[in-house]
Amino acid sequence: MSFLTLTHLQKSFGSVKVVHDFNMTIEKGEFISFLGPSGCGKTTVLRMIAGFEIPTGGTIEIAGKDQTNLRPNQRNIGMVFQAYALFPNMSVFDNVAFGLKVAGKPKSEIDARVKEMLKLIHLEHLSDRYPYQMSGGQQQRVALARALAPKPQVLLLDEPLSALDAKIRVSLREEIRQIQRQLGITTVFVTHDQEEALSISDRIVVMNAGKADQIGTPGEIYNRPTTRFVANFVGTLNVIEAILVNAATGTVKIGEEVVSLPQPITGKSDGQSISIAFRPEAATIAGPSTGPAAVTGTVLSSNFLGSVVRTKVDAGGNIISFDMFNQASAQIPKAGETVSLSLQPDGLMVLGD
Amino acid sequence: MKRFWAWGALIIGLLYFILPLIGMTNFSLKMRRGVYSFDAYAKVLGDTRFQETFSYSVTLALLTILVGVFLVVPTAYWVRLKLPFLRPYIEFVTLLPLVIPAIVVVFGYIRLYNTSSWLPLTGTALGTDVLLVAGYTMLALPYMYRAVDTGLRTIDVTTLTEAAQSLGAGWFTIITRIILPNVLVAVLSGAFLTFAIVIGEFTMAALLNRPAFGPYMQVLGANRAYEPAALAVIAFAITWGCLGLIQLVSRFQKSAQRPV
Numbered sequence: 001m002s003f004l005t006l007t008h009l010q011k012s013f014g015s016v017k018v019v020h021d022f023n024m025t026i027e028k029g030e031f032i033s034f035l036g037p038s039g040c041g042k043t044t045v046l047r048m049i050a051g052f053e054i055p056t057g058g059t060i061e062i063a064g065k066d067q068t069n070l071r072p073n074q075r076n077i078g079m080v081f082q083a084y085a086l087f088p089n090m091s092v093f094d095n096v097a098f099g100l101k102v103a104g105k106p107k108s109e110i111d112a113r114v115k116e117m118l119k120l121i122h123l124e125h126l127s128d129r130y131p132y133q134m135s136g137g138q139q140q141r142v143a144l145a146r147a148l149a150p151k152p153q154v155l156l157l158d159e160p161l162s163a164l165d166a167k168i169r170v171s172l173r174e175e176i177r178q179i180q181r182q183l184g185i186t187t188v189f190v191t192h193d194q195e196e197a198l199s200i201s202d203r204i205v206v207m208n209a210g211k212a213d214q215i216g217t218p219g220e221i222y223n224r225p226t227t228r229f230v231a232n233f234v235g236t237l238n239v240i241e242a243i244l245v246n247a248a249t250g251t252v253k254i255g256e257e258v259v260s261l262p263q264p265i266t267g268k269s270d271g272q273s274i275s276i277a278f279r280p281e282a283a284t285i286a287g288p289s290t291g292p293a294a295v296t297g298t299v300l301s302s303n304f305l306g307s308v309v310r311t312k313v314d315a316g317g318n319i320i321s322f323d324m325f326n327q328a329s330a331q332i333p334k335a336g337e338t339v340s341l342s343l344q345p346d347g348l349m350v351l352g353d
Numbered sequence: 354m355k356r357f358w359a360w361g362a363l364i365i366g367l368l369y370f371i372l373p374l375i376g377m378t379n380f381s382l383k384m385r386r387g388v389y390s391f392d393a394y395a396k397v398l399g400d401t402r403f404q405e406t407f408s409y410s411v412t413l414a415l416l417t418i419l420v421g422v423f424l425v426v427p428t429a430y431w432v433r434l435k436l437p438f439l440r441p442y443i444e445f446v447t448l449l450p451l452v453i454p455a456i457v458v459v460f461g462y463i464r465l466y467n468t469s470s471w472l473p474l475t476g477t478a479l480g481t482d483v484l485l486v487a488g489y490t491m492l493a494l495p496y497m498y499r500a501v502d503t504g505l506r507t508i509d510v511t512t513l514t515e516a517a518q519s520l521g522a523g524w525f526t527i528i529t530r531i532i533l534p535n536v537l538v539a540v541l542s543g544a545f546l547t548f549a550i551v552i553g554e555f556t557m558a559a560l561l562n563r564p565a566f567g568p569y570m571q572v573l574g575a576n577r578a579y580e581p582a583a584l585a586v587i588a589f590a591i592t593w594g595c596l597g598l599i600q601l602v603s604r605f606q607k608s609a610q611r612p613v
């Protein structure tokens with residue numbers, strides 16, 4: 001039974017169509033991320049769910065009730081903004097209490113709920129502070145508590161972490177995810193940071209030019225992108241040409257290496273040239289233990305990325321990136337060296353178009 | 354050499370400004386022959402006409418401030434939130450009172466609302482007071498609007514509004530609990546300016562024939578010697594007090610809103 005349903009959602013600003021036919025069903029308690037490049041309409045969809053924008057077409061349903069024509073203050077939706085948006089004239093306590101006061105809850109209930117919320121975000125000791133007396137990370141946690149206090153049906157977050165520095169960003173996103181799980185609240189999280197989306201979501205919606213290009217779990221999005229846009233947008237992707245040897249068994253010849261893909265290839269005939277995509281981690285340096293080389297080229301650069309080393313290789317004009325674990329014993333390729341790579345069959349994707 | 358001229362200019366400016374004040378204050382203290390005394394002040398303050406007109410003007414000033422706040426805060430807020438493209442025009446309209454003489458406005462009022470018109474406001478004292486407050490509100494508009502609009506610029510009006518809406522708040526709650534408190538300092542500086550303007554205003558009150566402080570000062574000035582000087586000093590003190598209060602509240606805001 002889906003909880004939040006978006007059906008044929010559309011939005012135009014004047015003559016500019018910003019959201020085309022957006023469809024999605026979200027289960028109760030799910031954590032969904034909208035991921036996509038700047039200007040693809042993530043915020044617009046979120047604002048339509050919140051009621052700040054009126055859809056040009058389509059409907060929004062929450063728990064079976066049509067919300068499309070409700071005003072924002074009638075929807076009971078929690079919202080967290082990129083710019084925190086705490087009320088500057090109120091203390092932390094009063095900020096968190098605001099929604100409850102507006103709802104006319106008795107004072108004892110408000111006190112208890114605010115304390116509970118502040119405990120959830122580990123800021124009980126700052127309840128008398130004012131927003132300007134706190135760090136960005138603390139302010140955003142208060143904003144989260146404020147949004148959650150009135151027990152909203154859905155929690156919406158629009159790039160809540162982009163204004164914070166890298167370390168806080170990672171710890172706060174985990175905190176958000178943990179709180180979300182604890183409360184079991186249905187959540188939509190907008191981001192343009194793919195690592196963020198991949199690390200905390202149940203499902204990701206990859207958006208492109210006002211449409212949902214692909215909806216799937218982080219694993220599906222990363223390992224089995226269904227469109228070229230998704231494949232290119234999420235993670236680093238190498239694309240090389242291969243010759244189809246046997247479509248039925250999924251066998252292709254890449255350079256000197258003959259590999260069998262996990263699934264048969266449809267829509268192409270044997271002997272045809274096809275495009276194969278693979279992630280940097282699907283390639284390894286060819287050696288006695290691997291098959292013959294699929295790709296041979298000249299190393300352009302090697303960069304440490306912490307636990308892995310990413311090497312860029314120029315293979316006949318195609319720039320290929322591959323990763324190897326940063327182990328003390330590993331031979332790091334140097335610029336100018338010639339390396340041969342073989343590819344793991346289950347890391348290969350055939351691109352449709 | 355440069356320094357010399359700078360100091361020279363400053364001193365001349367100060368003298369130009371201060372000498373008449375000193376002269377006036379000096380004169381106001383000389384009512385009793387041969388000695389300095391506060392006789393003129395005692396006389397002025399003890400005059401029942403003074404007490405009546407002054408409290409009348411204070412009442413009207415407070416009403417003007419109230420009306421101004423009710424008019425300007427929601428308007429400036431709404432324009433910023435929903436009609437940002439109208440801002441230059443609204444600002445222009447609020448500046449009109451600076452170029453249209455008060456006398457023109459009053460004659461307009463009298464023409465429109467005289468006893469033989471469809472809304473004979475000038476027929477009763479209360480109706481005339483309503484007109485007067487409306488006129489004062491208009492006179493204060495340039496200062497009030499600018500103060501509030503500047504105050505609104507320091508907060509993120511759109512996002513705060515949306516945050517409050519998503520928490521269930523309606524317009525009344527948003528304006529009274531979020532917007533007004535955040536521009537309170539700006540509203541107060543607008544209010545003190547309004548107060549100073551209304552207390553000293555002459556034209557409107559005189560032409561509408563209401564017992565306000567401005568006309569009283571004028572009458573006193575025409576008929577007495579020492580008392581008008583004392584009264585002018587008092588009026589000056591009130592205005593300066595208002596300006597001082599504006600400084601005080603804006604400093605208070607600085608220490609309350611900036612990160613420490």
Ligand SMILES: Nc1ncnc2c1ncn2[C@@H]1O[C@H](COP(=O)(O)OP(=O)(O)OP(=O)(O)O)[C@@H](O)[C@H]1O
Nearest residue numbers: 013016018036037038039040041042043044045192
């Ligand atoms: N109020 C508006 N009036 C006109 N155009 C708008 C309005 N709001 C958004 N747009 C346009 O709609 C498109 C999508 O905007 P949106 O804010 O949804 O993008 P986004 O995916 O959130 O991008 P970002 O990652 O930069 O936040 C943009 O091209 C933007 O210019």
Ligand SMILES: [Mg+2]
Nearest residue numbers: 042043044158
């Ligand atoms: Mg956005």
